Amino acid sequence: MNMLKITLASTIALSLAACAPEAGEDDAMMADDAAMAEEATPAGTIVEVAQGDEGFSTLVAAVTAAGLGETLSGEGPFTVFAPTNDAFAKIDAAVLTELTTNDTETLGAILTYHVVEGAVDAETLLGAIGEAGDEGYTITTVAGGTLNASVVDGAVVLTDAAGGTATVTATDVAASNGLVHVIDTVLMPQ
Secondary structure, three states: HHHHHHHHHHHHHHHHHOOOOOHHHHHHHHHHHHHHHHHHHOOOOHHHHHHHOHHHHHHHHHHHOOHHHHHHHOOOEEEEEEEOOHHHOOOHHHHHHHHHHHHHHHHHHHOOEEEEEEEOOHHHHHHHHHHHHOOOOEEEEEOOEEEOOOOOOOOEEOOOOOOEEEEEEEEEEEOOOOOEEEEOOOOOOO
């Protein structure tokens, strides 16, 4: 009888072991589940996405100083051409300090000049530029000004009202209320 119990127990244990996933498979399944959960979790708002990237700390400070945090956290959708810290470093430090402390109205106008209504992804923007031809594609910003978008040496370049240019260095950064395209220079309205 004992021999039968031992044989039965061994058979059950081997059957369970054969049906169980291997340790590597289990880890892979857990990693896949985590990746799917991450993909299913919507990105934060445009402001939260910028706050999560140290490369945008000057932009976040400027948005806060101009009182635009709530607006850019709103429903949207918006497309933001977001200048990096290096882009803001191209502005004279005294001018930037003046804008963020005393002239927040002008700062707000500069920042909203970087925002477009709707979620305009890179593919759509490139298509519009292609359709517009040599003159480039005109983009109207929420500030009411315009930017000219063209392709130069394979990169999207934005020309502002003052004739300055910014190159798009990264595209389609997803946010729950729109998209962010990274640029290397702060754009200036007229």
